[in-house]
Amino acid sequence: MNPFDLFNEWYEEAKASEPSDPNAMAVATATAEGRPSVRMVLFKDHGPDGWVFYTNTLSRKGEELAENDRAALCIHWKSSYKQVRIEGPVEQVTDAEADAYFASRERSKQLAASASLQSQELESRELFEAKVDELDKLYCDSDLPRPPHWTGYRVIPRCIEFWEGTQERMHHRRLFTDEGNGRWSETLLYP
Known part of the structure; x- marks a missing residue:
């Protein structure tokens, strides 16, 4: 079984x-x-090309990814006692992908993403809420455009570890490593 079918x-x-x-x-x-x-x-897409999440490029994570384009992910499903760890390089999604996902979001989430200066100091909650209201009024008769600082990142898997816990702490661990050309060991x- 390949790691993507197992995932x-x-x-x-x-x-x-x-x-x-x-997710x-x-x-x-x-x-x-x-x-x-x-x-x-929250991951919004996944598969052999990678795991995709969306955020503000000016946030702490966005700035760190600009400096160091590698990341590690951990997806933990407590109810099934399983987790998946993924490591690899990161790339931004295309503008078309980011536009499509932004357009699919509820308006309230679009407004929050547009108004937020994510990870920067906020003087008061009222200031943020006023910015949301201002944008809502400005675009009351039209769709909100995706802010230029908001996009998606794709973590391209180079290794994927599947962990399945047991009560005896004799956990099952399977590590898949990218060998290139679509082959995984x-x-x-x-x-």
């Missing part, structure tokens, strides 16, 4: 059993000097 099998199981956000994942990035940071996001790891 799809586990993800379908998670969508049926997770109480909320089965939640931790994204770890680092500065050019190697100072790491991690946060939760598989290794078992000790718990």
Whole structure:
């Protein structure tokens, strides 16, 4: 079995059993000097080309990805006692992909993404809410355009680890490593 079929099998199981956000994942990035940071996001697409999430390029994660274009992901499904770890280089999605996804979002989410200076200091919540209201009025008769600083990132898998827990702590771990040309090698790891 290739890692993408296995991921799809586990993800379908998670969508049926997770109480909320089965597409939640931790994204770890680092500065050019190697100072790491991690946060939760939602993946919006996945497959052999990579796992895609959307964010503000001026956010901390966006700035770190501009300095160091590698990331690590961890998707944990507590209800099924499984997790998947993915590591690899990162690239921005195309403008067409970002535009299409932005257009598919609810208006309230478009407004929040457009008004937010993500990760920057905020003087007051009222200031942010006023910016949301201002944009809502400005575009009351039209669709909001995707802000130029908002896009998607694709983490291209170079290694994918599947972890399945057991109560005895004799966990099952399978590591898939990209060998190039669509070929993946598989290794078992000790718990």
